[in-house]
Amino acid sequence: MIGSELQILIQLLAKLPGLGPRSARRVALHLLKYRTELMLPLSEALNTTAQTIKICDTCGNLDTQNPCHICINNHRELGLLCIVENVADLWAIERSGSFKGYYHVLGGTLSALEGIGPEQLKIPALLQRVQTSGIYEIILALNATVEGQTTAYYLADALKTTNAKVTALAHGVPLGGELDYLDDGTLTAALGARRQL
Amino acid sequence: MIGSELQILIQLLAKLPGLGPRSARRVALHLLKYRTELMLPLSEALNTTAQTIKICDTCGNLDTQNPCHICINNHRELGLLCIVENVADLWAIERSGSFKGYYHVLGGTLSALEGIGPEQLKIPALLQRVQTSGIYEIILALNATVEGQTTAYYLADALKTTNAKVTALAHGVPLGGELDYLDDGTLTAALGARRQL
Numbered sequence: 001m002i003g004s005e006l007q008i009l010i011q012l013l014a015k016l017p018g019l020g021p022r023s024a025r026r027v028a029l030h031l032l033k034y035r036t037e038l039m040l041p042l043s044e045a046l047n048t049t050a051q052t053i054k055i056c057d058t059c060g061n062l063d064t065q066n067p068c069h070i071c072i073n074n075h076r077e078l079g080l081l082c083i084v085e086n087v088a089d090l091w092a093i094e095r096s097g098s099f100k101g102y103y104h105v106l107g108g109t110l111s112a113l114e115g116i117g118p119e120q121l122k123i124p125a126l127l128q129r130v131q132t133s134g135i136y137e138i139i140l141a142l143n144a145t146v147e148g149q150t151t152a153y154y155l156a157d158a159l160k161t162t163n164a165k166v167t168a169l170a171h172g173v174p175l176g177g178e179l180d181y182l183d184d185g186t187l188t189a190a191l192g193a194r195r196q197l
Numbered sequence: 198m199i200g201s202e203l204q205i206l207i208q209l210l211a212k213l214p215g216l217g218p219r220s221a222r223r224v225a226l227h228l229l230k231y232r233t234e235l236m237l238p239l240s241e242a243l244n245t246t247a248q249t250i251k252i253c254d255t256c257g258n259l260d261t262q263n264p265c266h267i268c269i270n271n272h273r274e275l276g277l278l279c280i281v282e283n284v285a286d287l288w289a290i291e292r293s294g295s296f297k298g299y300y301h302v303l304g305g306t307l308s309a310l311e312g313i314g315p316e317q318l319k320i321p322a323l324l325q326r327v328q329t330s331g332i333y334e335i336i337l338a339l340n341a342t343v344e345g346q347t348t349a350y351y352l353a354d355a356l357k358t359t360n361a362k363v364t365a366l367a368h369g370v371p372l373g374g375e376l377d378y379l380d381d382g383t384l385t386a387a388l389g390a391r392r393q394l
Contacts, residue, residue: 044240
């Protein structure tokens with residue numbers, strides 16, 4: 001009963017993460033209501049972005065240029081390398097404005113279950129990059145999940161052969177976090193790493 | 198730190214209902230991962246749909262043709278008209294396959310707060326349509342919300358001058374519904390309209 005063009009649009013929208021058939025229909029109706037202000041600009045932006053955004057060969061970031069503007073910026077701290085799972089994590093750290101080194105995006109985490117080994121991630125490229133570019137500290141900024149931490153342990157081990165110092169993000173109570181809502185693991189970590197005031 | 202093309206895309210995605218800045222970033226990264234399978238087809242579908250989908254002048258449905266394929270289908274029951282708030286509701290009833298008459302989409306509900314009166318909805322067009330086209334039953338399929346029911350009462354009153362019978366959807370326990378999870382209003386309605394087995 002829905003025209004086939006609209007049906008195709010709804011099916012494509014339903015493939016986006018976080019959207020299902022019902023929300024895809026809602027989005028499609030919203031778009032049809034705002035054709036010139038939203039629907040056509042979105043079509044245009046999707047097309048432009050798909051054509052222009054490249055993956056940086058050095059770090060794995062997404063940018064209109066390759067190498068990306070972070071990798072070619074020589075005002076950043078040369079010997080400092082931050083390892084992240086994906087581009088969203090890189091963006092999150094950049095938003096915080098607290099890191100001035102360079103990045104290396106792994107593209108995921110190790111997973112025996114899904115058959116993802118070091119070769120499926122950018123781990124060989126990382127080892128080569130560390131060996132050839134005078135990096136003195138590697139910060140493992142991986143998610144505090146089982147997969148993230150497994151990958152962190154693997155990397156810490158693999159990076160032992162290099163001269164770089166390997167560090168990891170601190171665990172503890174998030175700013176604004178209420179103790180009552182925190183899980184036991186976080187509380188245990190925060191207690192264990194308590195500091196003198 | 199995100200390229201401006203990508204930034205524009207994320208800003209547009211964040212305007213879609215149900216998406217915020219974080220989920221828009223996630224959607225953008227997902228799209229960039231599946232450029233040929235999803236991103237470019239979606240751009241194309243948005244453009245095509247924006248160009249081809251029209252609003253049916255008779256009923257308010259969205260279709261590639263005007264009048265829509267429901268309005269020009271003369272195998273449906275001629276005298277039966279179903280009033281719905283929006284196109285999503287029309288689609289929901291069509292999906293159920295249980296209605297074979299025609300539709301009239303109001304385009305919203307009456308709201309003194311938002312300044313939406315009968316003229317802002319397709320209510321004058323409805324009254325004219327009922328007077329000129331031999332409709333014998335009007336089913337008010339409005340949402341069981343305060344706004345929907347206010348609009349239903351207004352319509353029932355306005356349609357008194359016509360000869361058509363005005364009916365409304367039954368209230369009661371939804372199929373698969375558990376009594377413990379139902380609100381008092383629904384239970385009261387279901388008890389009041391109990392039927393003999």
